Amino acid sequence: MEADLIVCGARVITMDAGRPRAEAVAVAGGKIVAVGSDAAVLTLRGKGTRVVQAGGRTLLPGFVESHLHLGLGGSELDQLQLGGVCGFDAVAARVRAYAEGRSDPVLMAQGAGYGCLGAGKPRELLDAIIARPFAMTSPDHHTVWANTACLELCGLLHGAVMPEGHEVVMEDGLATGELREFEAFGPVIEAAGYKRMNVGIATGMEPEGAGAAERAADAVHFKRGLAHCAAHGVTSMVNMDGNLYTLQVLAEIEAAGDLTARVVVPFHMKPTMALSELERASEMDRLYRGDWLRSGFVKMFMDGVVDSRTAYMLRNYPGTQARSVPLFELEQFRDVCAEIDRRGLQIAVHAIGDGAVRQTIDGYEAAMVRNGRRDSRHRIEHIELIDKADIPRLGALGITASVQPPHPPGAMDFPFSPTMEEIIGRDRWDDAYLWRTLKEAGAPVALASDWPVTDISILRGIQAAMTRAVYEGGVDERFTLMEVLHGYTAGGAWAAKLDDVTGMLRIGMAGDLVLLDGDIEATPFAQIGQMGIALTVSAGRVTHQGAGFA
Numbered sequence: 001m002e003a004d005l006i007v008c009g010a011r012v013i014t015m016d017a018g019r020p021r022a023e024a025v026a027v028a029g030g031k032i033v034a035v036g037s038d039a040a041v042l043t044l045r046g047k048g049t050r051v052v053q054a055g056g057r058t059l060l061p062g063f064v065e066s067h068l069h070l071g072l073g074g075s076e077l078d079q080l081q082l083g084g085v086c087g088f089d090a091v092a093a094r095v096r097a098y099a100e101g102r103s104d105p106v107l108m109a110q111g112a113g114y115g116c117l118g119a120g121k122p123r124e125l126l127d128a129i130i131a132r133p134f135a136m137t138s139p140d141h142h143t144v145w146a147n148t149a150c151l152e153l154c155g156l157l158h159g160a161v162m163p164e165g166h167e168v169v170m171e172d173g174l175a176t177g178e179l180r181e182f183e184a185f186g187p188v189i190e191a192a193g194y195k196r197m198n199v200g201i202a203t204g205m206e207p208e209g210a211g212a213a214e215r216a217a218d219a220v221h222f223k224r225g226l227a228h229c230a231a232h233g234v235t236s237m238v239n240m241d242g243n244l245y246t247l248q249v250l251a252e253i254e255a256a257g258d259l260t261a262r263v264v265v266p267f268h269m270k271p272t273m274a275l276s277e278l279e280r281a282s283e284m285d286r287l288y289r290g291d292w293l294r295s296g297f298v299k300m301f302m303d304g305v306v307d308s309r310t311a312y313m314l315r316n317y318p319g320t321q322a323r324s325v326p327l328f329e330l331e332q333f334r335d336v337c338a339e340i341d342r343r344g345l346q347i348a349v350h351a352i353g354d355g356a357v358r359q360t361i362d363g364y365e366a367a368m369v370r371n372g373r374r375d376s377r378h379r380i381e382h383i384e385l386i387d388k389a390d391i392p393r394l395g396a397l398g399i400t401a402s403v404q405p406p407h408p409p410g411a412m413d414f415p416f417s418p419t420m421e422e423i424i425g426r427d428r429w430d431d432a433y434l435w436r437t438l439k440e441a442g443a444p445v446a447l448a449s450d451w452p453v454t455d456i457s458i459l460r461g462i463q464a465a466m467t468r469a470v471y472e473g474g475v476d477e478r479f480t481l482m483e484v485l486h487g488y489t490a491g492g493a494w495a496a497k498l499d500d501v502t503g504m505l506r507i508g509m510a511g512d513l514v515l516l517d518g519d520i521e522a523t524p525f526a527q528i529g530q531m532g533i534a535l536t537v538s539a540g541r542v543t544h545q546g547a548g549f550a
Contacts, residue, residue: 002046027511062235062512064492074225083111123177201241204268395442447487
């Protein structure tokens with residue numbers, strides 16, 4: 001046998017307990033055909049073999065990104081990026097410079113921090129920056145702030161009727177400019193020309209009138225997102241928004257030979273949908289069960305986010321008489337979970353507040369009681385706060401904790417205050433971001449970025465998971481290097497039900513590899529995020545090669 005690709009001279013971490021270390025890996029026909037010493041693996045070198053001399057760099061299974069938004073992220077790469085920009089003058093300068101020469105119907109910015117404009121009504125502050133329709137999205141993508149021209153264009157200036165948990169914030173009969181949750185800012189996204197990229201996460205429905213031209217235009221966004229992922233070592237991903245349309249566009253990309261990562265896409269179940277709508281989820285599962293494109297799971301939202309106080313809590317937010325509300329009523333949610341589970345599908349629920357987490361666990365437990373235990377691998381996304389009584393329930397029920405190392409305030413790009421000090425409050429710090437506690441209580445763990453909510457960089461995420469602050473009064477929730485690597489590879493593959501295909505470097509598994517531009521085990525923890533990606537390989541195909549690496 002002649003290998004297509006051999007990576008040798010590497011510090012190989014396989015994530016395979018049967019052979020945890022090696023020097024070289026060979027790939028042929030998209031599959032791993034050898035893992036071992038340089039001498040043994042190089043016997044498969046032939047005239048057509050590409051041999052990569054790693055020079056002591058770390059070679060890992062390709063990263064599994066367990067929670068991102070591929071279409072949204074790809075479409076936003078061309079928008080104004082305001083991450084880390086703080087203060088009215090700084091924001092104004094960036095917006096005005098970006099607007100020059102652009103003819104967008106609505107100028108869009110991403111990553112605008114809560115409070116980045118300072119005190120005042122967002123609409124009026126934005127009016128003072130620019131008169132054209134303009135809107136900016138918070139990093140968590142659960143809040144949008146818009147100026148008057150944008151609100152008028154979208155028919156929101158005088159308010160709008162919204163479902164529970166979604167709000168056009170009003171004051172004195174006019175919108176303040178703050179739009180909370182997807183239904184509220186959906187008209188802005190539509191006016192900006194990104195409706196098809198947003199419809200899966202916003203409504204769970206299919207875009208109207210999406211013909212060949214529209215699919216081709218949207219394929220550009222997806223391919224841009226795929227290239228961005230490949231540049232960060234990602235070879236598999238769980239796209240946490242989607243619909244049948246998403247799968248159709250990705251299938252066309254695959255048919256053209258341009259799908260550079262494995263993508264799992266959900267059906268989005270909304271509280272307003274009847275149980276019969278789940279037949280759409282089953283149909284998506286029947287149509288897409290390949291190694292490159294899969295469905296097989298249902299995504300739901302139980303609450304919003306902490307910063308806008310829409311995350312559902314068991315206790316009131318500090319200084320308020322409010323704790324938000326769940327997006328699903330408990331009995332309805334139990335019925336939905338039971339029906340999804342009966343159909344043999346996986347469930348993933350966005351649950352940030354401890355109230356939302358408890359209600360999600362209750363729903364999963366009800367499904368197991370009604371249908372019996374199986375290898376369901378149901379999962380909870382985020383779990384930013386959890387009551388102590390609920391911690392052992394995840395492990396006992398086999399529920400995956402899908403958590404994001406960039407999310408804890410102060411760990412990466414999100415500021416520590418005011419989120420931790422004022423919105424969560426010091427008396428809740430020992431309930432916040434309990435990753436190690438959940439793992440030690442038996443919950444499987446998958447790690448992710450939630451891109452474009454945060455930087456997709458897996459290496460920065462690894463650093464954040466290992467170096468995050470220990471909260472006063474709390475325990476040390478940091479992970480070791482091997483724990484983090486597992487969460488981004490084998491653990492993520494298992495949680496996505498891709499563990500039969502990828503997640504470790506073992507003969508017969510997919511040739512999904514990432515070669516780091518250095519030795520991660522010899523790199524100080526605080527410098528891991530500065531490392532580069534030398535090579536990304538998806539099923540034996542090089543999808544990214546770092547600058548200067550040959």
